[in-house]
Amino acid sequence: MSTQPPHPPVRQRSADPLTMEVVELIGDVVARFYADYEEAAASHALTGPQARLLSLLALEPLPMRKLAQRLKCEPSNVTGIVDRLESRGLVERRPDSADRRVKLAAATEEGLRVARDLREGLHFAREPLAGLSTAERSSLRDLLRRMLDA
Secondary structure (H helix, E strand, O other): OOOOOOOOOOOOOOOOHHHHHHHHHHHHHHHHHHHHHHHHOOOOOOOOOHHHHHHHHHHOOOOOHHHHHHHHHOHHHHHHHHHHHHHOOOOEEEEOOOOOOOEEEEEOOHHHHHHHHHHHHOOHHHHHHHHHHHHHHHHHHHHHHHHOOO
């Protein structure tokens, strides 16, 4: 028999209607973004995960382990995705100059072009965001950053 007192029940604040509406709107934005992203990926004969990986590699070469973490998937899945992108000439493997035992995946010139086309192919938010003033877009950016940092 335990001698420790039971933990008090965790109180969950019920969300107010405004918070629930914001949560639902964020869900709608995310769903529309992913649908737009999948459509842009398909226009390049890529799957969503392939396009996301290529977009990450357009920023910087990364080791497979880090790609798996960022994509929130198993390293074996990343290997398969990199293999398919490599066979299309969009990605290459290269040794890490800091640790030659580590292989980095890197976007090729063609991969960088496709990643740029993918970004430019995202239409969903372009017009609504363009309709906001610079101050409104800055405010939205800052609020989203605060949410992500919480």
